[in-house]
Amino acid sequence: MSAAVHPLSTHLMPHYGRPVLNGVSHHSMAGPSVVPNASPVVTRKRKRAHQYTVSYSEVQEVDSSGKVREVIVIEDTPPPPTLSPATTHNAGYSASYQPPALAPIRTRARAAAEAQAASSGSSSVLTAPAPKKRKRDHQDEVRAPAAKKLAAGNQQAVATAKSWETRSAAATDDTSKGPAPCDDKEGHYIIVPDDMIFSRYRTVRLLGQGTFGKVVEAVDTVTNNKVAIKIIRAVPKYRDASKIEIRVLQKLKERDPLNRNKCIHLLHWFDHRNHICLVSELLGMCVYDFLKENDFAPFPRHHIQDFARQLFGSVAFLHDLRLIHTDLKPENILLVNNDSRLINVPIPGKRNGATKTKKILNSTEIRLIDFGSATFETEYHSTVVCTRHYRAPEIILGLGWSFPCDAYSLGCILVEFYTGIALYQTHDNLEHLAMMEVVMGKMPERFARNGARSKPEFFKDGSKLDWPKAKSTRQSKKDVKATRPLAEVIPPHDNINRQFLDLVQRLLAFDPAQRITVRNALEHEYFKLVIPEDN
Known part of the structure; x- marks a missing residue:
């Protein structure tokens, strides 16, 4: 099977210049990057009620020079549906989860x-x-509550x-x-x-x-x-x-x-x-595992700011080296030390002062890991990159990708830190785009026209997203209908949330040419705020 490699659209290029960096060289790659996942059993706040099997295959892509490259494609088994932060109307937490243990390892x-x-x-x-x-x-697979x-x-x-x-x-x-x-x-x-x-x-x-x-x-x-x-x-x-x-x-x-x-x-x-x-x-657990062990409770707002400042600094450093990570997600963010203390917090929706325990990290120091998919700007770009839940719309539409796809992933991660669960709960491309339009509003006309030329099967009447299709399932329609706009996911009830919401909106912009760069994001007013400690 062969797949066409879509070059980066020319309208993306003004978004990032090409500064000359002393000491930075661009080597040719032998093929697309792939990377092992360090977690043996990675369950997320996603729709998973049973175990899934790994199915992967090899496909070939032809690069701009006509060379055939082998690509490892890992295919996900669609899990059953559930709720997402954009479709959940209460602030309740999910049930805790214990992944199935492996049998004893022998000699x-x-x-x-x-x-x-x-x-x-x-x-x-x-x-x-x-x-x-x-x-x-x-x-x-869809990020959903576990058993x-x-x-x-x-x-x-x-x-x-x-x-x-x-x-x-x-x-x-x-x-x-x-x-x-x-x-x-x-x-x-x-x-x-x-x-x-x-x-x-x-x-x-x-x-x-x-x-x-x-x-x-x-x-x-x-x-x-x-x-x-x-x-x-x-x-x-x-x-x-x-x-x-x-x-x-x-x-x-x-x-x-x-x-x-x-x-x-x-x-x-x-x-x-x-x-x-x-x-x-040797570091601590990944941020996702801490969320899972903490019953998917959101991080305190001052911790989110600490995480964001470090993450944006790491990714801006990569971009300065003309390197795109392409697989930013909470699993690839490790805590240096995951020691924590327990506090009691009210249970949303419960009366009579009912509380539950919640872990609060003693330290928010982190490390960015997993560079097996990282790609230099001038080198071969595989057609599909990024884990589904953090994948930018230009990748789904086959418009090519560059540094802005990392910015989009960071926006999804910040929402997950704020709610405890992934922003988009889907495994289907068209459904994913439909949810994006609910969260961020309609696609800009120019971006939609480019998408319609690349993926006409997703559009109708020129540049209008063709959703729902006749074959769309009832559950899929229900999930998209229940999706909430970003301003409801992050209610701007005070200046901290208003600035946080503005930053995330700039990161999640449909058009990568209009998306804020990671380096500029570090200058956003959000990072100038002094956020008091809360739970």
Whole structure:
């Protein structure tokens, strides 16, 4: 299957100039960037009532020079519908969620034997289900409330933790029979506690697994510091993609050795038994995981301002280097320290002074991570980028993309910090555009005409969005109808909210040529406000 690559529209170019940066070089890419997701089971405030499978395929895109490039497309399974911040009319919180725990991890020999038995059709060996991963492309999973915690799941999680702490006699016997394979049948490195990687790093526990590899906590035996190691699958296309990320990370560290711009720093990389390994500092949980553990309660407004100032600084630094992140989302924002305190807050809609506990972070310091999809301005641009919930309209309409797509993602993230849940709850392109028009108003005429030329199937009568179509489901129509304008999602009841709303509106502008740049956004009045501490 082939897909046309749409060049960046000329009307986008005046939005960002091309300053000459000393020391910044633009290398040619071997192909589009791909990146593993560090979270083994990433559930969001999205429509998910059951488990989903990962389905991904390879397609080819032809770049402007006529060269065919392989692209990894991760296809999402559409989940059942639910409510979004734009469709929820009360301020209630969702139920807490405990993701399904993985089965205890065994020795490398036993894990390899089980993988081999599974591939041969044996029914006598039980293997743990593969962790689910966020999927990207035309059908993306919807961020929705998750299910209640299960006691059985907690017990299984405890059992998993214990399996990391000790080795059984049976495990010792397995390893004593001779060298064991280090990969499973899909090319993932088999993680074993206390394994020595590169004769230097002693593994502690698995932190996450994605399509492109695993992330483990380890101890650097040279410095005795804890680190995180991303171990890429031993598959050529994933190895090649990881080298693109390494090049970007090296550039970031070269230009900001003291890490004033709060991007993750690459400490070391190496090739271990045919697996590219990237070593970085060990940080806290991602911002999304904190939201999930906090029952998707919104962040305090002064914390949102702290997050925004740091995030905008990080992304502006990338843009100064002519680099576009293309995958900004709460999963790719790590807390340096996720220690928190508990407070009691009123339950909206409840009488008699009912309260619930809420976590408040002790520190809002963050790091921006996951540069596997980052793209230099002058290099090859894949047609579809960004995770669905943060994808700009110009990407959906195939109009090409550049720096403004990062600004749009930041606008979506700020709304999620304010409400606790993602702004757009959808997995369909036309439905997504219809929700955007409810949130931000009708598309500007020029932008709509450009979209109609690129994607005529989404428009009618020239430049009017063709919604709803005859085949649109009742639930889809209901979801769009229930969507609320941005001024209702962020009510401007005081000056703080008024300035916050204005900033988000500028970030979410339909036309990327009219969207505020990230560097200019740092000069917005919102960042000049002194926001008092609240809950």
